[in-house]
Amino acid sequence: MSSTQQHVDRGVVIDADLGTVFDLVADVAGWPQFHRSAVHAEVVHTNEKGELVQYWELAGDSAVRTWKTVRRTDRPGRRITFTHWEAETPATEIRGEWVFAELGPERTQVELHHHVGAPAGADLGPLLDRIGRDSEDHLATLRDTAERRAELDELVVSFTDPLFIAGSVEDAYDYLYRADLWPERIPHVVGLSMTEDVPNVQFFDMDTKGPDGSTHTVRSVRICLPSRLIVYKQISLPAMLDAHTGHWRFTETREGVVAEARHTSTIKRSALSQLGGATTIDEARRYLRRLLSGNSMSNLRLAKAFAEERAGFPTDNS
Incomplete structure (x- = not known):
């Protein structure tokens, strides 16, 4: 031919x-x-x-x-x-x-x-x-x-937060995979509409409540790779950011699971005043780190409680 x-x-x-x-x-x-x-x-x-x-x-x-x-x-x-x-x-x-x-x-x-x-x-x-x-x-x-490499080194905030879970990797993964249940499970999520037309590829519009009581709506896509990794990218963004990506990573150990939350955000320089009253890049970085880390660690602790309860451990509410 x-x-x-x-x-x-x-x-x-x-x-x-x-x-x-x-x-x-x-x-x-x-x-x-x-x-x-x-x-x-x-x-x-x-x-x-x-x-x-x-x-x-x-x-x-x-x-x-x-x-x-x-x-x-x-x-x-x-x-x-x-x-x-x-x-x-x-x-x-x-x-x-x-x-x-x-x-x-x-x-x-x-x-x-x-x-x-x-x-x-x-x-x-x-x-x-x-x-x-x-x-x-x-x-x-x-x-x-x-x-813009030098400028982006200032504007991009990237970090990871790990948490140990004395439960199965499947249960820890499932808790964060089931984003359709987040409005019932996660306090700062007040609404979420999700589609998964292709298995393990999720699109959702999520409404979250900020520390000041304001509500933000973002659209995200997630690639879910059972039971080791969930990657996300926000495709419609809050006014304060030019980009936001991240993941939930699950690593099995002999004792349980280490679950890791990663965030990488690009600050929009023109929107500094919207970042919790921040007026400098360093203030904006500290605000974002505190906000994003607080939300994701809260989610990880909820996943920990879910997986450990299913593993037969008492829930630690401390």
């Missing part, structure tokens, strides 16, 4: 050093904080052929698409190559590479190439158009993030 090869090539020049730009592309786990449609990415396994990486990305505001690629990172050669594990129909092959060139101490050229193979006569138009748009969006995000 005859076949055809099509190419999609995009590029950008970025006012940042090559190391910073390269690191941003290589860090797949950090990408969802800065790229609007990215939800989650993780390395499934690594061997001599490279890294098998799975990606989850928004398709509109109520669906997620996922795919796997094999990536090879060649730092000395200043390139990152990738091959899709399974090409999207009607393509039979999708591969490509990021190529980096240093134009000056603070100036880098980045090219993103895709090579798409398909049977002769296949209509690749819609797929090629989407790859082109996605490439342009990725490069625009890369340029903005790299050029």
Whole structure:
């Protein structure tokens, strides 16, 4: 059977050093904080052929698409190559590479190439158009993030809070997976409407009450990976933030489970006054850390009580 090869090539020049730009592309786990449609990415396994990486990305505001690629990172050669594990129909092959060139101490050229193979006569138009748009969006995000790196180091607040649970990982996970029950279980959640059209991919609109009594509504997407990880991204945000991602991670030990809450938030500089009266970045960071950590630790303690009660331990209300 005859076949055809099509190419999609995009590029950008970025006012940042090559190391910073390269690191941003290589860090797949950090990408969802800065790229609007990215939800989650993780390395499934690594061997001599490279890294098998799975990606989850928004398709509109109520669906997620996922795919796997094999990536090879060649730092000395200043390139990152990738091959899709399974090409999207009607393509039979999708591969490509990021190529980096240093134009000056603070100036880098980045090219993103895709090579798409398909049977002769296949209509690749819609797929090629989407790859082109996605490439342009990725490069625009890369340029903005790299050029604002120093500013973002100030504005991004990221932390994790762990809690030990003397119960089963399944019960701890289930308590936080069942977000549809949060209005009954979690005091600061006053309303939640959830859909799960695809198993383990949740979208919900949640109303929460702040410390001052005000109510905020946010829309989030969650990728649930039983019983080890729940990743979330807010896709409609409170006015004070430019981005908010995080996870609930569950690690089994011989004694029980360590449940971890992570938050990564990007403060909107123009909205400092909305962050609990904060007027400086440091005040805003302290306010967000206290608020988000307080909410997530409260949730973890409720999950702990649920799992430990089911394990036959008395509830500790202290």
